[in-house]
Amino acid sequence: MIVRPRLHWFRMLLVWRGSVLGRILPQLLTMTGVALVVVVVHKQHPTLLPDLTPIPFTLLGIALAIFLGFRNSVSYDRFWEARRLWGAVLNDTRSLARQVVTLTDADADSQRTFVHGLIAFAHALKAQLRGADATPALRGLLPDDVRADVARARFKPALLLRRSGDQLLALRRRGQLEPVLHAAMDRHLGSLTDSLGGCERIASTPIPFAYSVLLHRTAYLYSFMLPLGLVATVGAATPVVVALASYTFFALEALAEELQDPFGIEPNDLPLDSITWMIEATLRETIGEPVLSDEPVAVQHVLR
Amino acid sequence: MIVRPRLHWFRMLLVWRGSVLGRILPQLLTMTGVALVVVVVHKQHPTLLPDLTPIPFTLLGIALAIFLGFRNSVSYDRFWEARRLWGAVLNDTRSLARQVVTLTDADADSQRTFVHGLIAFAHALKAQLRGADATPALRGLLPDDVRADVARARFKPALLLRRSGDQLLALRRRGQLEPVLHAAMDRHLGSLTDSLGGCERIASTPIPFAYSVLLHRTAYLYSFMLPLGLVATVGAATPVVVALASYTFFALEALAEELQDPFGIEPNDLPLDSITWMIEATLRETIGEPVLSDEPVAVQHVLR
Amino acid sequence: MIVRPRLHWFRMLLVWRGSVLGRILPQLLTMTGVALVVVVVHKQHPTLLPDLTPIPFTLLGIALAIFLGFRNSVSYDRFWEARRLWGAVLNDTRSLARQVVTLTDADADSQRTFVHGLIAFAHALKAQLRGADATPALRGLLPDDVRADVARARFKPALLLRRSGDQLLALRRRGQLEPVLHAAMDRHLGSLTDSLGGCERIASTPIPFAYSVLLHRTAYLYSFMLPLGLVATVGAATPVVVALASYTFFALEALAEELQDPFGIEPNDLPLDSITWMIEATLRETIGEPVLSDEPVAVQHVLR
Amino acid sequence: MIVRPRLHWFRMLLVWRGSVLGRILPQLLTMTGVALVVVVVHKQHPTLLPDLTPIPFTLLGIALAIFLGFRNSVSYDRFWEARRLWGAVLNDTRSLARQVVTLTDADADSQRTFVHGLIAFAHALKAQLRGADATPALRGLLPDDVRADVARARFKPALLLRRSGDQLLALRRRGQLEPVLHAAMDRHLGSLTDSLGGCERIASTPIPFAYSVLLHRTAYLYSFMLPLGLVATVGAATPVVVALASYTFFALEALAEELQDPFGIEPNDLPLDSITWMIEATLRETIGEPVLSDEPVAVQHVLR
């Protein structure tokens, strides 16, 4: 179980890592710099720059906030759906492990091979989603010839599910699995297929490009022009206000950008290493095997 | 796996293709032109035009933003539901392919025919949704007489699902498929029927017409009248503000319009070519066939 | 497939039918009339009327917009859920038609009777939801004695589903339907029961009355008092602003009112005629029967 | 089918019953009284009271509206989920009634006993949720000894479901119900268990207390202080504005309070009498029994 301690309200203001501040610093400095220039120019030549007044920013600010809120919800929904899908992988593999022990008459060896195949599926799925090489993690879980097949395949996790299906077929042919219980187990393989397809869907279908462009553009044009609207009334404090507004908008956009691809290895992405570790540990425990590695721990609030 | 590279924040401000800017340029220019005329007239005859003051636009702007936000959510939900339905097509066809191999005693030939029928279903569904001719894509997947039947049918994908059902019936009659496993496979045919009906539902039921009219009208009247509210305070910079506000509202509306019919071939529609390619590739791999074509690639951030 | 052409942005401003403008015209004229009176009185006796200033309307406007947005979402969700339920009717009847052909050993005559019963269910459901007489549509689909039973029943579609169940029972008793496949088909009858109950739920449970009253009252008091808040600053243009604001609020409320009862025959209600036509057509095609009538077409963007 | 007539827009402004106005009148009068006092004091001693200016209320008003909107959505979701659960009770009891007739070989007497047990379940569930005594409604539906058992039980509806399970077991033991069809019927008993648990969940888990406190407090402090912000600009019309704003906030809060416990007998709660009547009527019709009582009718827009 991974628990995050609650920080003191004041310390939380100073957190750096995991807060996307690093990624938006260049833009923030640019905007604040623009505001500084506007303040200086306005002091020297008060009539040189047009006074946009705060009105346009009131009108647009609400729209911008609502749109950013929408974008943000969509990104978070993608993140959370991805988490649910991985939760479903845990649930279905656990159910299959329970089933192979309690619904079939398979011997201990077949049980172990079957459960190892499920663990291999989780590792292969993680590798596919992160664009990594699955082969190292599969060593010890699959026989060498199967590993070679998997390495050649384009859709590795799908192949592993088909292979689990083959094992059930063999059990039924040997009379160790009733047809109706075969159907019950196959339903969980179908559910794993759904989770696999769900992850692929999120990974392969980004938020429509025009959204990103539209909101990005509105947020940045807004921030660029904001000093012209504030300098006449707020004066020398303009850069501070611009910095705070830009921070809010840019950070939220950056975070939405990060969350919309939840399978990466950025600080706010899903901790897939940790989740696959847990899947492996609980499956091994179900068939009485020891857990081989330690649970991953968070480094500076960030878990991979 | 289709991945979109993240653009630098500055380059993103200049993107053209896929950003709906092209489609709304005429309206944007009209609105900016109106604002220019207002500025000129106001300079010459300050009392000729009524001064609406910014107040009405504050009042209406919030309502407009909330309604556009609603419209936008609805359109996006349609887009994403359509994507989920196609994801379900992938999942169910994959499950059926796994099942025909691991639940039945069908010979390799029957397995291939069955899986080709599923691939044909995906192509026929895409063609129906895009109003295109399905026949070319079905060549090589279906025998000639079946192709002729399909060509005559009004509801082609439904016919193909019934035909898959016929094949399962034949297997059961030959004793190669247990009744309870037949039921398990038929459940996935039922699920494909649901996905088919879901796509047809989205394609045939647009967002209530009055919404489009109401929001369109509010957004355009707002933009038409905006110069009269701003010119007294913002002065010569009015056209810039009007352009930015109009851009935000019109672009969001245009994007919502584009997303609400997600099966088209506009830049932000679903990449059905790419999805059907993937379905075909993974199904063929399941039964050990080579993939015949290359994966479609994105052209300027846009995938069809 | 029913597709709505996209209108030119300028033509869309002038659309009349299907835009609820007709229904709210009396209120709109009343509000604009009130505003006109306020303008005239204010010109004659500037101190007679209290100056509410725009502030209260800023405070309340946001709340009003948010509540209208909520009301609107709820209404739209009812509309869309109703559409999904009818989509499920299509899906489940299609699946049952496929099943009666591919899961049972029924002869062609029994297949036709069964499928006609499903078509009759769709017609009876539509008639019940619209408070119409189902009997004419059932001619040719049901034997005369069954038609008489149905005419007497209080819950006609439920009776038809029970009758479909009777037919399956007969098939099983004749040994033409395996128990496990019987269960599989019965599941779709259960799903049709769910869709039926879902439609009845939407039809019989309106949005809580207090919502309609509360939002209606707020919207109308707001519009009544708005002229007193604007006349001192906006002057003679007050009626234009009041008209636009009232239009936005009233039209959205009227549309929400229309959508919340999606089974009626108002322009933005569900096109049940069209949907039942499609159900009938695709079911008949599944068993090789010709489609008897033409597909309904939209008249002025409106489909019934 | 319960249909609510649409009221004329003007008559709707004057509706009293079902509009929660009665419940919030004391608070409304208090707030308006405070505003009156502020107006009088301000007239006599213009500098005695602090001038808060409208600014704080603009800042807080938006937050307040958004939070009330959230609270409101949550309450409505509870209301609608409760309605869906009762809809599911209708659907599952209907399906079970259809199944006992068409899946089993039970004689007419066993069918009737089984269906009466389902009707008793609906009555017992309503009684439990409203904290009422279920025994009267169960007379005529259950044998006397069963009624006594039920009266003693703490979880009456759960006991009735177990008893329905007993009846199915008896049918199977007598060879009148195939195991696979038993499983199909048991699934609907499981679904009724889910609906029962869902209703108990809503009834036993209110919205977190701190929400109610937080929003209540913000809304009331806001309204208390509002006169101090308005009196300097709006003057003598302050009480009118305060009354309208308070009405909007308090009414929405009161309505949310009412909807969050949807099983009560307040005007906007679920019409459980009407729903159970319908369940009883349709179940009796399924087995050919007459409906014993008349459909409940709405009194002044309110149905119990």
Place this chain on the structure above:
Amino acid sequence: MIVRPRLHWFRMLLVWRGSVLGRILPQLLTMTGVALVVVVVHKQHPTLLPDLTPIPFTLLGIALAIFLGFRNSVSYDRFWEARRLWGAVLNDTRSLARQVVTLTDADADSQRTFVHGLIAFAHALKAQLRGADATPALRGLLPDDVRADVARARFKPALLLRRSGDQLLALRRRGQLEPVLHAAMDRHLGSLTDSLGGCERIASTPIPFAYSVLLHRTAYLYSFMLPLGLVATVGAATPVVVALASYTFFALEALAEELQDPFGIEPNDLPLDSITWMIEATLRETIGEPVLSDEPVAVQHVLR
């Protein structure tokens, strides 16, 4: 059934416990203190502090409210999903208890052992989620050797579900459970596995850290700077306004923080003690055992 009495509107303003006010008092006092200092300094040296004017706070306030609203929805969704999962535990254990009695031929002893295992699962799940020791609660429910196994296991509830599966396997091997009914019961074990995994998912995956940081920071910087924006117009009443605004923002944030980890023992967390009590009571009643303990009662509106 746990019911919360409705408080009088005035008493509700004074509630302390359960209102998160205690947790945010230090921050509130800090902010009010800052505002007091600003008022004093501004009185003495009117030009020393920059006048930020209220404009930046209008711009940012809306964004802040929308983001807090989002954060809040997400937290509440977690809370409610956790509640649903525990509701599902109740439903599935109840269904399994009904099934072991009505689907199997198990003797009373086996029935009791099986049901006790389900009760033990609920206790073990609660203990795991609260990081507590499950062993005491399991005494009397499990034989000593099983208790020892459970104590050693890392994933205790998963182990208990596997053990329930073992019991069903034994029943089937003894011919007391048909395969198809075994599958039906195993489906509920699968569903319990899903609920277990769902709780673990919520417990182990907090809301992305960057959200908490971003919103926290914005809310606190906003409140810190607010006095500088108000003091010039609101004057001596500034601390009151700052206190109210800070209260709204901080309380909502604190509540969101509390709700996002719904398995704890803070006042607004889920009353797991009460829920597990109910599960135990209803399961015991199903097999005719007395309920051993009293129902937990709420202490000052708070139930654990």
